[in-house]
Amino acid sequence: MSVIETDEQKQLRAAVAALAERYNYVDYVLPKARRHEPLTELWSEASKLGFLGVNLPEEYGGGGAGIYELALVQEELAAKGCGLLLVVVSPAICGTIIAKYGTEAQKQQWLPGIADGSKIMAFGITEADAGSNSHRISTVAKRDGDDWILSGSKIFISGVDQADAVLVVARTEDAKTGKLRPALFIVPTDTPGFVKTPMEMDIIEPDHQFTLFLDDVRLPADALVGEPEAALMQLFAGLNPERILGAAMAVGLGRYALDAAVRYARERTVWKDPIGAHQGIAHPLAQCKIELELAKLMMQKAAALYDSGDDFGAAEAANMAKYAGAEASIKTIDQAIQTHGGGGLTQEYGLASLLGAARIARVAPVSREMILNFVSQHSLGLPRSY
Numbered sequence: 001m002s003v004i005e006t007d008e009q010k011q012l013r014a015a016v017a018a019l020a021e022r023y024n025y026v027d028y029v030l031p032k033a034r035r036h037e038p039l040t041e042l043w044s045e046a047s048k049l050g051f052l053g054v055n056l057p058e059e060y061g062g063g064g065a066g067i068y069e070l071a072l073v074q075e076e077l078a079a080k081g082c083g084l085l086l087v088v089v090s091p092a093i094c095g096t097i098i099a100k101y102g103t104e105a106q107k108q109q110w111l112p113g114i115a116d117g118s119k120i121m122a123f124g125i126t127e128a129d130a131g132s133n134s135h136r137i138s139t140v141a142k143r144d145g146d147d148w149i150l151s152g153s154k155i156f157i158s159g160v161d162q163a164d165a166v167l168v169v170a171r172t173e174d175a176k177t178g179k180l181r182p183a184l185f186i187v188p189t190d191t192p193g194f195v196k197t198p199m200e201m202d203i204i205e206p207d208h209q210f211t212l213f214l215d216d217v218r219l220p221a222d223a224l225v226g227e228p229e230a231a232l233m234q235l236f237a238g239l240n241p242e243r244i245l246g247a248a249m250a251v252g253l254g255r256y257a258l259d260a261a262v263r264y265a266r267e268r269t270v271w272k273d274p275i276g277a278h279q280g281i282a283h284p285l286a287q288c289k290i291e292l293e294l295a296k297l298m299m300q301k302a303a304a305l306y307d308s309g310d311d312f313g314a315a316e317a318a319n320m321a322k323y324a325g326a327e328a329s330i331k332t333i334d335q336a337i338q339t340h341g342g343g344g345l346t347q348e349y350g351l352a353s354l355l356g357a358a359r360i361a362r363v364a365p366v367s368r369e370m371i372l373n374f375v376s377q378h379s380l381g382l383p384r385s386y
């Protein structure tokens with residue numbers, strides 16, 4: 001792994017930043033976010049330019065690069081305030097899992113559309129009663145001849161209204177032991193028995209979350225992704241990219257807030273010098289800069305490990321990167337608001353509206369506390385208390 005990016009990666013950053021500049025936060029994203037409207041125009045233009053499928057195999061219409069490049073795309077979009085939540089889900093989780101474990105027919109059916117953005121696949125693992133304890137999920141898939149019958153419910157599933165299908169994590173019954181084990185199913189959103197209900201969230205962001213009710217949803221045999229036996233491995237093939245992309249979005253958002261704060265601190269003068277000359281303003285911003293850079297470095301490490309095929313090494317780094325990115329971005333947005341004084345709470349600067357969205361990264365896709373549990377147990381070897 002090199003910490004110095006290649007010329008191609010630098011060019012990709014510059015191209016994404018140029019696109020994101022045109023779809024800036026205050027003029028494009030914020031009005032849409034206030035109306036909870038998806039960023040369709042940006043999604044479609046970014047896809048046409050090949051940015052959103054950059055990690056997917058070339059033979060299925062992707063860019064043939066890695067999660068590193070997709071994270072770089074997400075970071076640069078978010079650095080202009082226009083990160084795309086569904087990039088974390090559609091090309092990063094679902095695209096990766098299907099590319100690695102899907103059948104040839106599933107790859108043909110889904111990857112070209114995910115790569116060019118014309119198809120979106122949401123991802124559903126969370127359930128109300130299981131929460132962070134995914135081992136407790138109770139959505140069950142039973143065999144009925146060659147078909148599968150899926151029943152259960154999901155909560156907090158992002159972007160189902162924009163999605164053509166949801167990759168649902170369920171359980172199948174082991175014929176021999178009767179034990180339930182995880183399995184992944186592609187469920188088109190127009191399948192009879194698939195019911196989505198928007199949740200009343202209190203975050204200013206373009207995408208919606210949904211509860212799903214799967215009422216004996218009948219699926220063909222080929223809805224199952226990969227082997228039921230390898231489901232956990234398949235799941236982690238998608239969850240590490242999810243954390244890396246979550247970290248990238250958080251780091252980018254932090255960069256956006258820091259840029260706004262620095263710009264304001266250079267200009268705003270209420271004594272004889274701009275407020276940025278006061279260490280009470282400058283030092284917290286310098287700390288934010290350091291913490292964002294450190295989070296970014298861990299995100300790059302996680303992506304490089306993942307792309308090298310080291311799933312287990314990537315898991316520790318991806319968890320740390322998601323933790324560090326979320327904390328640095330929330331702190332930076334808060335400090336950017338403080339730097340703007342009363343202005344930080346006005347609609348003109350649109351900074352206060354970012355707080356809720358930034359906090360998503362502390363809770364999802366895995367909460368801060370569950371990451372601390374992971375590091376306590378796996379990195380430090382401490383006993384598990386739950």
Ligand SMILES: Cc1cc2nc3c(=O)[nH]c(=O)nc-3n(C[C@H](O)[C@H](O)[C@H](O)COP(=O)(O)OP(=O)(O)OC[C@H]3O[C@@H](n4cnc5c(N)ncnc54)[C@H](O)[C@@H]3O)c2cc1C
Nearest residue numbers: 123124125126131132156157158360364365366367369386
């Ligand atoms: C905006 C948003 C978008 C989302 N999108 C999706 C999506 O697209 N698909 C999807 O499947 N899910 C999605 N989620 C769900 C998200 O992954 C969960 O909210 C998250 O995993 C936490 O689960 P929970 O909300 O049930 O919290 P809980 O598990 O109920 O936890 C509540 C609190 O207790 C803490 N806690 C729980 N167990 C422990 C423990 N053992 N030790 C210490 N602390 C603990 C948690 O850290 C948390 O602070 C989304 C959530 C949000 C908010």
